[in-house]
Amino acid sequence: MNCRKVQSLLPLMAGSEIPKSKILSLKAHFENCPKCQQEYDSYMLTLKKTKEWLAKDRIDWEERDWQQVLKRAIKDKKPEVSPLVYWPFKKVWAYSLLGMLVVALTLLFIIGPSITQKEMGLGSEKFTEEQAQLFRSSPEESEQEVVSMTIVSKETGLKIVWFLNKNFELEVKE
């Protein structure tokens, strides 16, 4: 191992973040290279001192401030609870499942009625003139253009007859 490679590993070696096998080969290098050894010692000292400083300079909350911060955080009565809080799997699966369900329902609404019609032989393409004839009780009925509606008053016995065209618009008969 050359000095350049050793020096690139020194910062991590100081914190024991490299494998033991590498540490051993680095220590073997130090025996023949006082410069790298010196660098390593310097890293060790830096790390030791900075850790000490960080530990000495630890600050804490004043109880009043901490309580205030907590109070502000729980201003809302209850934290938001997602409806998926008890979903045991990944949340993205729940959303995918929901999406698929929506697609399936949509397809059911679109395709479903046409399937039912087909099963009954009422499909638009199969609804021939012959079948249409079966639904008509008489040939005259097919030509029916006018519908009449009779209203009779119970009290007076007055009878009113309305004539409506096929669009249910009132037709005035002279």
Place this chain on the structure above:
Amino acid sequence: MEMKSEDELVEEVLNGNHRSFELLLQPYRQGLLNMANRMTGNLEEAKEVCQEVLIKVYKHLDKFKKGRSFKSWIYRITVNSAYDSLRKKKKYENFVESQKKIGFSASYDPEKQLLNREIRAKIETCLRDLSPKEKATFLLRDGEGFSIEEASEILKCSSMSVRTHLSRARKKIREQFEKINFANTREVRR
């Protein structure tokens, strides 16, 4: 008193028990403040960051996956909030600079509350040249004692990336440390 697990406390908070929220955060209150303080370099700003963290934790507690480390989760929120604060601060400082350039009088003199001025100044000098990511990695590993794997979980990056940032951070800190040492030696000689 019976010690409740963090998962149990989370469950209780989700059921509306405010006291459990305090119990849940009690072990981390000092760590969070220190982390935020070192990241932002300002105690008042650090308190604001912590406030934001607590609001986020309370609001999104249902998103915390049971069985995972609550400590890592809360530190991740803290680091991200500190990043946001730094970004806002940078924008503000740029704004102040631009105001100065065009002749407006804008003063930005944050009050510094130092417990141990000398040590604090040394730490600030050491952390000065570190990028936010390097700073966060160094503070998590060497300040808060997280393992490389835990730090990678908090920072949402690979352990290789954590090692790289940590190595760079220690290199930079060492350079600053040598300068401090050199200055101290000169002072002693005088």
